[in-house]
């Protein structure tokens with residue numbers, strides 16, 4: 138019995154994994170990323186030391202989340218920001234819709250926010266009759282395609298320039314060439330108008346600084362700045378785990394996020410938002426709302442084994458190195474947070490029963506854990522999720538698994554039975570040879586695409602019996 | 607020294623020469639080899655699938671069989687990681703915790719045992735071929751075993767090592783993963799094969815027969831000119 142998300146995953150994986158065109162696009166993009174990432178990593182005096190410090194800092198702030206959140210609320214409200222607490226997606230949507238209706242807004246402009254994907258904010262706002270425009274170029278592209286973002290950091294990385302040109306031609310009737318700069322200008326022309334029309338700007342956040350009460354946003358296009366500064370009202374939707382205790386922590390985290398996210402030394406624009414326009418200031422929103430989102434993050438917080446996963450800075454580095462992600466692509470996961478971190482946290486955020494399959498869809502190679510800048514023990518958490526899944530009422534081993542684990546091991550552990558098995562396997566191999574790779578082959582899952590080596594004429598143990606004498 | 611050699615089930619049945627080569631190498635170095643009679647499985651398949659109780663049931667006889675050994679050499683990076691890294695976790699809080707820790711500390715993957723424990727890097731082997739090396743993920747990331755196999759290969763006469771771009775990329779085997787998600791596993795194997803072919807090496811060498819089974823199996827099915835061989839077989843030449 139497979140959950141609907143599992144069925145979706147399997148179907149998409151079967152379709153996308155053999156698609157060499159898709160594979161080529163992703164491999165090329167990731168190949169370039171790896172080169173610059175590794176160059177920039179060398180700019181750190183001691184990269185492993187930096188990872189250790191980042192992991193400690195994040196773990197400390199997650200462990201004292203209550204204290205830091207209270208401090209953050211106090212400091213940011215002192216400058217006139219209104220802080221809202223949303224314990225789930227529905228509450229968060231309602232808070233935001235409430236602000237929009239208060240402000241009698243019509244047009245909403247947004248900068249990149251995975252939290253808004255998580256709570257399906259765009260759908261809710263559009264359903265309520267607002268016009269919503271994504272201002273990050275990648276997000277804008279996938280919005281035009283009515284698609285979710287493909288990747289945490291690169292929402293449209295699965296598309297070629299040609300595809301983007303065709304999209305702009307079709308939707309905007311404006312696509313002079315497939316030159317990236319020209320395409321960017323097309324989007325910019327369309328978006329500039331929207332900034333001026335927008336009544337409310339909605340952003341996500343990379344970090345929330347408790348000490349000074351500031352939201353830190355890092356970006357490359359300047360679109361978040363316009364989203365924040367031009368409309369009269371600004372809303373930031375931020376997960377509670379994004380807290381950092383001190384302002385000086387950014388000295389580590391901003392370059393780290395840039396290096397691991399995009400291979401840059403620093404992203405082009407790093408901005409701190411500390412509240413609405415203050416007396417005597419020339420620009421900025423008249424009103425600023427920060428919505429702090431729990432949405433099951435506290436469930437993960439309660440899990441002492443996997444709590445470190447709340448330290449994630451959403452750099453996307455684990456997706457970039459993950460051979461599963463690189464072969465099945467971002468949409469196959471069917472959830473906002475794809476790749477290794479998504480496979481770890483989605484069962485906590487959305488239910489283990491529905492999402493346990495993601496933890497099995499891994500060869501446990503550990504490339505994610507090796508790369509993660511905040512040292513989240515990602516692939517071991519997948520193992521723990523599997524263990525937790527097997528303890529669910531539905532997690533009982535299937536007939537074949539029972540056969541495998543209950544019978545195979547004792548057999549392998551008794552010399553006489555093992556020697557009998559060795560002989561039987563040889564007969565089995567001959568019989569299976571008749572149907573090799575076909576649908577009636579009992580190990581077709583393997584042999585459809587791979588040959589299986591023969592059982593040796595003399596097994597090691599048979600040889601050892603003679604040799605060991 | 608007496609070396610207890612653990613030959614995992616699939617190596618026993620399909621790759622006996624890997625085990626035979628290891629016996630010959632240790633005997634040539636003057637060590638006594640014993641092969642414990644009972645365990646042929648370390649319990650990793652059950653562990654990785656989430657069935658930790660079942661895995662413990664398999665692991666207990668293993669701990670029993672190995673508890674008095676001087677040193678245990680495991681003919682697979684993956685089973686090596688299971689026993690030296692995961693046993694202590696698996697048995698934490700059970701009556702077998704102490705035994706698991708003590709056995710774990712005695713377990714070594716083959717190449718790291720030679721280099722780090724015995725201090726041997728030159729076995730006088732000859733293998734006049736251009737080769738490339740595949741890092742098995744468990745050996746590489748759980749056991750931190752990047753260097754030992756390469757030090758051993760550096761002293762093989764006539765051997766030329768050309769690293770492939772995707773040396774550290776998973777081959778897609780991943781145990782039951784390969785049968786549960788065959789399309790993904792196959793795509794991963796394709797990436798590996800393509801990278802290996804780019805080096806124009808005659809052989810792909812690895813410390814893990816399971817990875818080589820995946821790579822060779824794919825290459826044979828697609829009629830690609832790839833030959834795989836276990837490090838122990840190279841060193842025994």
Ligand code: SF4
Nearest residue numbers: 449450452453455509
């Ligand atoms: S888990 Fe680590 S590598 Fe992955 S996105 Fe989060 S911080 Fe980056």
